Amino acid sequence: MKSGNVLLSVLAGAAAGALAGVLFAPHKGKVTRKKIGRQSGALTDEVKEKINELLDDLSERFEKTKESVSEYAEQKMHNSNPAKKEAASV
16 A cells, blocks of 8 residues: 555645646746646656556566465365365265
8 A cells, every 4th residue: 555655645746836836936827837738747757657656566466466375275275185085985
């Protein structure tokens, strides 16, 4: 969940920075809009990168969990075979 918190913090910080920039802008509206356009493009790239990192992390954790469950199930199946053989022979 740490990655999600980081992403949320980045988004909140970017929004606060953009709002402060607009409120305290020393430039005319046209110049300010151009700056916002450039900054939003950079922010979009950063958010996409963070989302991709989060998805990669989640995929990696999912694969590890899937392998662990498969190994556990395999182990349980292997351990239950002697009991089945013994029950069948009785």
